[in-house]
Amino acid sequence: MQWEIVIGLEVHAQLSTQSKIFSGASTAYGAPPNTQACVIDLALPGVLPVLNKGAVERAIRFGLSVGAKINSPSIFARKNYFYPDLPKGYQISQYELPVVQGGSIQIQMDGADKNIRLTRAHLEEDAGKSLHEDFHGMSGIDLNRAGTPLLEIVSEPDMRSSAEAVAYAKTLHALVRWIGICDGNMQEGSFRCDANVSVRPRGTEKLGTRCEIKNLNSFRFLEKAIDYEARRQIEILEDGGAIRQETRLYDASKDETRTMRTKEDANDYRYFPDPDLLPLEIPASWIDQVRSALPELPQVRRDRYMSEFALSAYDASVLTSSRETADYFESTIRQLPAQEKLCANWIMGEISGQLNKEGLEISACPITPSQLATLLKRISDGTISGKAAKTVFESMWNGELEKNVDAIIAAKGLKQISDDSAIEKLVDQVLAANAQQVTDYRNGKEKAFNSLVGQIMKATHGKANPAQVNVILKKKLEG
Amino acid sequence: MFNASLKQLSTQLAEKKFSSTELTTQFLQRIKQLNPEYNAFITVNEEMSLAQAKAADKMIAAGQAGPLTGIPIAQKDIFCAKGWLTTCGSRMLSNFISPYDAGVIERFNQAGAINIGKTNMDEFAMGSSNETSYYGMVKNPWDIAAVPGGSSGGAACAVAARLAPAATGTDTGGSIRQPAALCGISGIKPTYGLVSRYGMIAFASSLDQGGPMAKSAEDLALLLNVMTGFDPRDSTSLQRDAENYSQDLQKPLAGLRIGLPKEYFAEGMSQDVANAIEKTLIEYRKLGAQTVEVSLPNAPLSIPVYYVLAPAEASSNLSRFDGVRYGYRASSYSDLADMYRKTRAQGFGAEVKRRILIGTYVLSHGYYDAYYIKAQKLRRLIAQDFIAAYKQCDIIMGPTAPTVAFNLGEKSGDPIQMYLSDIYTSAANLTGMPAMSIPIGFGDKNRPIGLHIMGNYFKEAQMLNIAHQYQLVTDWHLKSPV
């Protein structure tokens, strides 16, 4: 039987506010344990929550960027369960009326666009952390993270492969960073994925029983966990078994998922509206204000790069993979009009290669867009060859001669010979010295042409403009 | 000194008849002498109280005194007070020294009032007799065989027995008004949102409201002036202009329309209470008021609605008591879940556990709509009944409690009988409207009876005026058991 995999993702994005969602404690990552847990985060008796405007504003930003409805009012609800990293014994979340409803995200799969629908996105608070190092058989609880604002983004079960799920997660990851609501740091847990996975016979409509895989903290784990889980479910079904609805945990060291809890022992969360928080109303004027401050979205920019600059879908996607990359590209082309493809090639090639090698973000690139534009200008005006430009680039990267392009070209003697009469003279000399190859060429041996070009380049130590050399040589041989 | 009004005490402090330190010392001595019998206080901390008194004396000397500067106030042990043991009447918090001040405590501190001690209460404010306290029952000073009412029973006892000039209480279903009635003092639950709930240990968040308990309406007004006000730390705190609750006290009552809900006068009220109410209404007619019959058809459902909503919220509010970050932790357990279960089984008393179970059940899967949503819908109907009634009258009166104080132990084995003590009071918590109780005489066994005065939202000043005018022509509020 042919099986179809059905995947929906729930992503928890930590919102990049200064303070927590319901208290004035800092959200900074990495502080010593419990130094950022105030009386509210600790759930001391008598304390009360007050909602952070910055968290709501970020949720609105997200909703607008995925074309969703912003609910007003939306309601905060308590999700009741006991866990030592959950100080109140309930998590303040949203249940019946989330702040963001609907919307969609477009992903690119094999050059084609696919639309992934969103169910909702709601505000909630993060829990603390349990540290399992052995304190004489006990666990340690750090509540610094408790109360950090989260936006839980829930997709419809619209993905059909782990590759699609990863593409969705990456697009979403890029988007939340693009609009500045989440730093996206997956190592620090700022962007966490849970995957709902089920399988069904291809061609059928009815969804299979799903399992939820928790806390996939890298795109690679997301992919591997889904692949493993789909295989597991298919094997069970093919053996005539049935899937049990449950929550599973991905174990990266064994590359497998295992049962965390079954539906039977799942919590009865007893959701109800939090009486300490009132309905959240978001006036239209606020939504308009957020909308007008929203940056041009990656999807829009990508389409614009394709239509305005005739870049390929691939190039446009890579350049819009982060706002920093796209902004870098745009500042470069602003100084070098009509050379968008050249800029794109360099940013995707040399710049990104070098950044990767040194583990740098583009925001830390040692070469500024205007320095790159100057370099590329020297290629397009024929001053240097593309190959020489790479040498110049390397020098600039290493900070030589204050990254002055022309100074480096001069110092390294990389200037091309672009003077027609000088090249003609060279060609004449080479033709005179290689009569046999001239004859060979004229007798139809095409290879002889390349050999002659090689001779000319060698004679100029590679400085002759190869395009001009080609034109002049051809003229002389055929003339 | 012990029978003086707040105004008299303030004047005497200003005139240097005595210092706050002397006044505080006097009350501390009286507490030391009488509290063993009444058990009104859980914690007395002479050192901290006297330090505040000393600071108050400086304020007075510097001419910076306000109306409550230097005056001892007994604080219900539900209000977190920095450095004070704050137990909420529970073993669960029997070792909880609060690291922070409640909004109400801050306001009293800023006013220069003295925290004279933390008063006993039903555990987590769940009870109507003060018998559920981990710290033992409180006696009614009028008759030590009787309950003082609850949950603010320690506060009511302290004021009645003159162990403190005034006290704070909290009221979720009648917990200020019912003990005020049973102990023969005055108490008011203001409109929901006027008194900060920050630092007031939550029982049922949408119903809880702090308020003052004192000898007279005039004292209550002074206390409300300090207690009320916007607190940005409480999302349900109301932003409105400060009100002077004393300013309308002297207004004549001519033309006042008193609504008498037929549902409250139908049955269940004992004869002695009915007689006292009748006499009181005669007095009000003499003062120029008229009475009109009104109807609150859904009000009789207040008790079932209340016993869905309050436990539901409580079951969630009390989940934080898990023995992890503060408070009681069971001494032996096998694993994490066992630690939680034993801590909560041992740390909470029977009534608290009972309400947690009710609340957990009504919120659980499959029952939420039938109980919780149903109760919230009825809550709206009850509120609409009152809004409609206030189109026909200015104020609603009735008994605060159906009977005088019952005997200790009389109802402690029968939760439903106990719950029915709040039959007249819980509606005001559901609607969020203000309500108060003032003493209007004595009934069976010479135990006090309270008049319940209910008003529309923000009618506190008018209600205090109505109470004060009555207290100008009667002396029930001046009577003291000791």
Place this chain on the structure above:
Amino acid sequence: MTLSVSDVKRIADLAYIEISDNEAKEALGQLSGIFDLIETMQAVDTSTVEPMSHAQNVLQRLRDDEVTETDQHELYQSIAPQVEADLYLVPQVIE
């Protein structure tokens, strides 16, 4: 509505409160009575009524996104049952 002892035990389990069989039996009697009282609500038709969650018809106020709290973990942990290395200790958490 009829509650059973197993219902009571299930609720107690959800509420994380240890309860013995005898306690559950005793609680059952009291809770049944209370639920009989609660059931009287069902007599009123509320099909067209909106639930009322709050006593006041007021909207949520928002706090500016500012850090206003300072580190006071020593004070807060001075009242904790068990602390080590600035962490709250609990019996081993098993995931």
